[in-house]
Amino acid sequence: MKVELTLFGQLADIAGRTKFQLQDIPDTDTLQKKIHEMYPEMANMSYSIAVNKKTIHENTVFEGDANVALLPPFSGG
Amino acid sequence: MSKAAKNERYARQISLKELGEAGQDKLKNAKVLIIGAGGLGCPAMMYLAGAGIGNLGIVDFDLVRLSNLHRQILFSVNDIGQSKAKRAAEVLKQINPDIEIHVFNEELSNSNALNILSDFDIILDGTDNFSSRYLINDACVLLNKTLVYGAISRFEGQLAVFNSTKSSPEDRVNYRDLFPLAPADHEVLNCAEAGVIGVLPGIIGTMMANETIKLITGIGEALINRLLTYNSLNNHFFELELTPRAETNKMIPKGISEFESFSYKAFCRINSTFDLSYENFEPMIKNGNIQIIDVRESGEAPDIEHINHINIPLSKLKEQIPEIDAKTIVLLCQTGKRSTVAAEILSQHYGKSRKIFSLKDGIAAWQKENN
Secondary structure, eight states: OEEEEEEOHHHHHHHTSSEEEEESOOBHHHHHHHHHHHOGGGGGSOOEEEETTEEESSOOBOSSSEEEEEEOOOOBO | OOHHHHHHHHHHHHTSTTTHHHHHHHHHHOEEEEEOOSTTHHHHHHHHHHHTOSEEEEEOOOBOOGGGTTTOTTOOGGGTTSBHHHHHHHHHHHHOTTSEEEEEOSOOOTTTHHHHHTTOSEEEEOOSSHHHHHHHHHHHHHHTOEEEEEEEEBTEEEEEEESOTTSOTTTOOOHHHHOOSOOOTTTSOOHHHHOBOTHHHHHHHHHHHHHHHHHHHTOSOOOBTEEEEEETTTTEEEEEEOOOOTTHHHHSOOSHHHHHHOOHHHHTOOOOTTEEOHHHHHHHHHHOOEEEEEOSOTTOSSOOTTSOOEEOOHHHHHHOOOOOOOSEEEEEOSSSHHHHHHHHHHHHHHGGGSEEEEETTHHHHHHHHHO
16 A cells, blocks of 8 residues: 655655655554654654544555655744 | 825725725724744834734744845844844834734743733734743743744744634634644754844745735735745745644643643753763762763854863764764753754664763853853
8 A cells, every 4th residue: 555645844854755655554553663763853742643644643554555744833923 | 294294105906996995994994913022023024014913912021143144034233232123113103104013022932922912902922932832832821812823944934823713613714723742942942042034034024914905904815724834945835724633722821820830941851861960960070980962063152172072063974973982971062952953863773882961051150150
């Protein structure tokens, strides 16, 4: 299964890109583990996860290809 | 004011058939509070004043500075040093003398928030820190007020309508459903540290005003329970649906007394293990045998020539970690945020072979103490 990731804010700065794809990821827990391996800085950051443009609050199994967005909080005003 | 003059002032929006006289009356009867007369608040309140919101409240305790003027478009060089809330009210009165403006020239806290917010229908959060954002969110939930949220970071903005009274209570989403816990202090940089182009809060603040006008008049679809993000570099908009989180209710103070005793500052400030107070730092400077590193970018004021140090901006430190012989390293920056990040980087590199500290609250707090 293909996951298309979209990163925002500092997460995109860390990854050096706003979008990339990962293959064979069954669920959001596995996805998080994978990206924290790729970018250890992200493991200590808080961010919200949206699967197919809807926020999720617990591990979510992908039923087919999915779009996942990772959104960090912004404080500036 | 005569009806003719009123009609002339609002003629171009009344002629929108979706708005009309009825919509204009709704705007006149509305009570909107803008918290933060900054990059987001300035454009938002200019358009809301222009549109004829009958009662506008402005909360800000800060003073106008030169570094604000590139984005806080209500102010001019003549206003430097003056109260933002008072000056904003004066300028808005010139835009529209027919509305009432209430100035709250004070810092929003859990002891005054419920009192201030309770007189308004819609609250706009244009603040610049997490403790205010959680405080405002919780107050809106307690008081059943709709919250128009805007926030920015570097080239990106976020916009949402939380806790909308137009949404049924079980579907109602608030800020804690999106971000349940405040990030550690050093995780997210504010505008002063991360930088911001003035246009971005102009865009997001203007959109906050637009959402507010839609909510009041019932026109179109407000961003209720949805989040919109905007990237000013590539013009990408991204919209997503926000869903309630089962635990959110437990995290919000239950009543007035619980709210007033909740420490939002402590909730948003996770102390770093690298923190070094200036009281402990000063004797260390005298004793020597330490390497002091200023991680601010070159040219940032104030300089610290009076102490022996080297400059390695955080951006350079991320690229290449220098070999440092001293067993004790003290990192410093303006507020203690970047130096904490730097301490984590060095700590990963050196492990336990060095003692690594970050000057708590930075050079700003240290200097303030010495003056």
